[in-house]
Amino acid sequence: MLELRQLVAAQAAQAQLDFYVAQAAANPAEEWLDFVRPEAERGGGGGGSDDDDDSDDDDDSDDDFSDGPGGGRDAGEAADEPDEGSRGARARDRTAATAAEAAAAAPTFPPQVTDVGALRALLTRCGGDVGAEGCIWADDFAFSVVAQAHSLLILFLDMERPKAAWPFRVLAGAGGGATRLVVLRRMGPVGHFVYLAPTAPGKAACWPVGSAPAVVKALWGLG
Numbered sequence: 232m233l234e235l236r237q238l239v240a241a242q243a244a245q246a247q248l249d250f251y252v253a254q255a256a257a258n259p260a261e262e263w264l265d266f267v268r269p270e271a272e273r274g275g276g277g278g279g280s281d282d283d284d285d286s287d288d289d290d291d292s293d294d295d296f297s298d299g300p301g302g303g304r305d306a307g308e309a310a311d312e313p314d315e316g317s318r319g320a321r322a323r324d325r326t327a328a329t330a331a332e333a334a335a336a337a338p339t340f341p342p343q344v345t346d347v348g349a350l351r352a353l354l355t356r357c358g359g360d361v362g363a364e365g366c367i368w369a370d371d372f373a374f375s376v377v378a379q380a381h382s383l384l385i386l387f388l389d390m391e392r393p394k395a396a397w398p399f400r401v402l403a404g405a406g407g408g409a410t411r412l413v414v415l416r417r418m419g420p421v422g423h424f425v426y427l428a429p430t431a432p433g434k435a436a437c438w439p440v441g442s443a444p445a446v447v448k449a450l451w452g453l454g
Contacts, residue, residue: 255267382411401451412447414427440453
């Protein structure tokens with residue numbers, strides 16, 4: 232995986248960085264492009280919530296009980312109740328703990344990329360080392376670089392597509408120079424790309440272009 236990332240990074244140039252910047256500006260909802268945005272413009276962060284403060288009001292609802300006859304508790308019970316200061320301290324502790332947990336679970340985005348050197352460094356980062364949000368997942372540019380370098384035709388079976396969309400697509404190809412083809416499929420809630428089921432134990436779904444199974448040729452419209 233690192234070897235492929237290094238291959239892609241070596242091909243990254245200013246034109247590709249400019250493309251990412253333009254795409255980020257045109258598609259503000261696409262959080263995967265946050266790596267070219269200033270931190271203040273990145274999506275998915277969100278500020279603190281007032282819910283914890285509101286919970287203090289719920290805790291104070293005990294004060295509505297009367298200490299008089301029929302009030303439901305006697306003076307001894309009232310004395311055992313924490314005072315307002317104690318309740319407030321506990322609420323602040325809960326809020327601090329929740330904030331700490333959220334910070335620990337928050338994705339670690341890379342710093343804003345503003346030059347080609349930083350883009351190339353980011354492209355070599357692997358999710359296994361920095362987490363899924365700290366790296367760039369394979370995109371059209373990456374697939375194109377890999378296809379050209381290895382003379383591949385990369386076919387794609389999109390199992391997470393909208394129902395009306397055609398699932399059999401070409402991700403990238405080496406033009407007329409492709410000598411082999413592979414079939415990938417997207418699966419699972421995070422959309423990982425994996426090889427189509429092996430044709431035999433120990434063999435991936437990879438064939439010489441002219442020797443692909445008839446069903447592959449038919450589904451992807453190959454001559």
